[in-house]
Amino acid sequence: GRIVGVTSTNEGVILVQSIPHVIIQPYDQMVQAFQDVYDGKIDGAVYNILQAKKINQNLFSNTLKVATTPLTNFAIRLVMLKNSDPKLLEKFNRFLRKMEDSKKLKALKEKWELE
Secondary structure, eight states: OEEEEEETTOTHHHHHTTSTTEEEEEESOHHHHHHHHHTTSSSEEEEEHHHHHHHHHHHHTTOEEEOSSOSSTTOEEEEEETTOOTHHHHHHHHHHHHHHHTTHHHHHHHHTTOO
């Protein structure tokens, strides 16, 4: 499966843990997750857009890309290497559409008080 980095305080972990065949890699610091994306150790990271863009610009010279639209009302996004294999993104987006269509995403957001 694909490996996606999240921090324990990141509400994106709720979304990622529901995606089949995606392995969650926990991180204390999201900067380390971004470094592991950059180094090819993990396939992506889920994080807040404003912080993700700042980390990408300041530490990685914009070599990473924000690969999705907001996943939650808190602007959580999937971050991947530019020009990386789009299969993870496609899988991620398919799963989110499926979750939204079946109302499971809404139920998870309500359960975790994210709306």
